[in-house]
Amino acid sequence: MNKSPCFSRAILALALALLAGAATVLLDSCKKGGAESKPADVDYYTCTMHPSVRSQDPHGKCPICGMDLVPVKKKPAPESESSGTNTNNMSGMESGPKTETEEQPSEFTVPVERQQQIGVTYATVKREPFHHTIRAVGVVATDKRRRWEYVPRVEGYVQKLFVFSPGEVVESNAPVLTLYSPELFTAQKEFVNVLQMRDRARSNNSPDVLSSANNLVTAAKERLRLWNITDEQVSELEESLKPQEYLTLHSPFKGIVEDIGVEQGRKVMAGDRLVDIVDLSVVWVWAQFYQEDLSMLTNGLPVIITTFSYPGEKVDGKISIVDPFINDATRTVRVRIEVNNPGLKLRPDMYVDVELSMDMGEGLAVPVGAVLPTGLHNVAFVDEGDGKLEPRYIELGREYGDFYEVKAGLKENERVVTSANFLIDAEAQVQGALKSW
Numbered sequence: 001m002n003k004s005p006c007f008s009r010a011i012l013a014l015a016l017a018l019l020a021g022a023a024t025v026l027l028d029s030c031k032k033g034g035a036e037s038k039p040a041d042v043d044y045y046t047c048t049m050h051p052s053v054r055s056q057d058p059h060g061k062c063p064i065c066g067m068d069l070v071p072v073k074k075k076p077a078p079e080s081e082s083s084g085t086n087t088n089n090m091s092g093m094e095s096g097p098k099t100e101t102e103e104q105p106s107e108f109t110v111p112v113e114r115q116q117q118i119g120v121t122y123a124t125v126k127r128e129p130f131h132h133t134i135r136a137v138g139v140v141a142t143d144k145r146r147r148w149e150y151v152p153r154v155e156g157y158v159q160k161l162f163v164f165s166p167g168e169v170v171e172s173n174a175p176v177l178t179l180y181s182p183e184l185f186t187a188q189k190e191f192v193n194v195l196q197m198r199d200r201a202r203s204n205n206s207p208d209v210l211s212s213a214n215n216l217v218t219a220a221k222e223r224l225r226l227w228n229i230t231d232e233q234v235s236e237l238e239e240s241l242k243p244q245e246y247l248t249l250h251s252p253f254k255g256i257v258e259d260i261g262v263e264q265g266r267k268v269m270a271g272d273r274l275v276d277i278v279d280l281s282v283v284w285v286w287a288q289f290y291q292e293d294l295s296m297l298t299n300g301l302p303v304i305i306t307t308f309s310y311p312g313e314k315v316d317g318k319i320s321i322v323d324p325f326i327n328d329a330t331r332t333v334r335v336r337i338e339v340n341n342p343g344l345k346l347r348p349d350m351y352v353d354v355e356l357s358m359d360m361g362e363g364l365a366v367p368v369g370a371v372l373p374t375g376l377h378n379v380a381f382v383d384e385g386d387g388k389l390e391p392r393y394i395e396l397g398r399e400y401g402d403f404y405e406v407k408a409g410l411k412e413n414e415r416v417v418t419s420a421n422f423l424i425d426a427e428a429q430v431q432g433a434l435k436s437w
Contacts, residue, residue, distance in 0.1 A: 045069035048426040070114070072431055105379075105391035108433035110424065112387045121419040122383055125410045128365035130400040133357045134296070138287035138305070138337065140350040146279035147258070150249055152268050153227050156181030159246050161264050163257045163275060170251045176275050178246040179268075184227055188243035191220040195238060255279040256344075283346050285317060285337040287354040294333055296358060297322050303337055304355045305346070315339055315346065365403040370416040371396065372425055381424050383415040391428055 047053045047062035047069055060069045110120075159178040163170060170176065198213035224234055229247065237243065258276040262268060285305060289297060297319065305315040317339035326333050337354065339346060346352065371394070372379040382390045394409030410416070417424055 039071075041073050042071040043074040044072050046072055046430050048423065048430055051426075051430050070427070070430065073109075105393070105428070106433045107384060107388055107390045108428050108431040109387050110389060110427050115387065115420075118420045118423045120417055120424065122415045123367045123370060123418045125364060125366050125406065125414045125416060126412055127362055128400075128403055129362050130360035130365070130398075130403075130405060131357060132296070132360050132398065132400055133355060134289065134293050136287045136289050136335075136354045136356075138285040138352045138354045140346045140348055140352060141284045141286055142258075142278045142280065142348050143282050143284055143338075146253070146255070146282060147276070148252055148255075148278075149276050150176060150274040151271055152179060152181075152274060153270055154181045154183045155267075155269055156184065156247075157267050158262050158264055158274070161260070161262075161275075163260065166257050166259055168257045170255055170257060170277055172252070172254045173250050176249045176251055176277070177262075178248045180246050184229075184247055185243055185245055187220070187223055187227065188237060191217075191224060191237065192241050192243055194220050195241060249274075251277055253277075253279050278348075280341055280344050280347070283339055283341045283348070284320075285339055285346075285352060285354065287335045287337060288327075288330065288332040289335055291326055291331055291333060294322075296356075297333070297335055301356065301358075304357075305337070305339055305352050306355070307346070307350065307352045309350070310345055313345075315341070360398075360400065363397070364406040364410065364412060365400070366394070366396075366406050366410060366416060367418050368399065368402055368404060369418045369421070371404055372421045379425070380410060381417040381421065381428075382410070383417070389417070389424065389428070389433075391433055 042058075045055045045058060045060060047065065047067055049067060050062055050064045053062050053064065053069070055069055057069070058071070061067065062069060157180045159180045161177050162175045163177075194213060194216040198210065198217055201210035201213050221234055224237075225231070228249065230250070233244075233247075255277040256279075258278045259273075260275050261273040262275075268274065287303075299319055299322065301319045303317050303319065305317050306313070317337040319335055320338045321336035323334040323336070366380060370380050372381075377393045378396055380392050380394050382392055384390050392409045395407040397405030397407050399405075
């Protein structure tokens with residue numbers, strides 16, 4: 001059945017009215033939803049742990065870790081973009097090609113509530129006195145200037161020993177051993193003969209013979225001295241004119257027997273080791289320091305020696321020699337330390353701890369926990385108030401305990417973040433405040 005034209009027009013008008021109403025309702029709902037979804041200055045929302053996540057939902061959560069998303073604000077357009085196109089073209093033509101420069105960090109915002117949630121703490125940059133302490137391991141050694149090895153210079157026999165085991169204390173000028181040598185006995189007899197010849201030349205008033213005899217006496221004395229006969233023994237022989245069958249060797253200082261290489265009655269050859277005596281009242285400590293500390297090692301610098309054998313006791317010493325050669329395997333340099341050892345507590349080959357402390361003056365200091373090393377830079381986050389933070393590239397000096405010396409990048413009394421640095425760094429990365437690592 002055919003419908004009338006009036007009926008068709010009525011149906012069309014009703015459909016158009018319904019569509020218009022639906023569009024109006026949809027537009028209103030979109031406007032309301034957009035106003036509630038995010039502020040005008042927010043570009044998108046992301047996760048601080050997973051910056052690749054982007055969402056327009058302010059109440060959304062990270063699909064990877066489930067954390068609440070944080071806002072990333074829009075960047076203001078640069079002034080060059082807001083000006084006319086012709087101006088941009090002209091300025092580009094005048095300035096020529098741009099050179100690439102490292103992008104500097106910019107300020108970003110982490111709400112105070114958010115900082116409290118992630119455990120951010122602060123410290124103040126201030127001037128501090130610096131004390132540098134170097135610790136090393138050392139080994140005790142004998143002082144080579146206070147050690148004596150008795151070695152016979154002629155062939156002979158050990159007639160008697162006065163010391164019998166290592167560790168015995170020997171007083172200065174005390175007898176150590178007696179040595180019988182036919183060759184030495186013959187040399188003494190020759191010395192007595194030339195002395196008698198000199199006396200006869202004096203009594204006969206023969207100047208030529210006396211001069212020759214004096215030369216022979218001088219040569220005989222020198223020969224005896226070269227065979228380890230002391231000047232006192234030579235003088236005694238010169239007065240008594242009686243050669244001694246046995247030569248007694250005496251200790252040149254008060255010391256301790258380190259080693260005995262012979263037995264009584266044994267034949268010895270020239271160059272054999274007889275007895276070693278060492279004075280341990282002063283010892284050396286050879287310590288190993290890394291080459292990074294080389295600039296601070298100087299002769300005369302005081303050090304403190306400790307050992308587990310005597311807990312709580314400290315012994316003072318001073319640097320006497322800094323070895324100019326570096327060990328190519330350990331990259332360390334040897335330092336010789338002279339230590340007074342009156343109680344003989346430090347013994348050869350004993351391991352000790354060496355501590356060297358120096359006053360390095362005063363300077364601007366930042367806590368070690370406030371510095372975030374990134375490879376290319378050292379970064380500190382400066383508090384600007386109201387949740388605003390500024391990343392700074394800082395230049396550091398030496399580390400002194402819990403502080404770094406600040407060469408550049410920070411000022412006195414500025415507040416820096418000392419904990420949760422990695423989370424703050426993630427916020428800075430998300431907001432585009434810190435890009436160049």
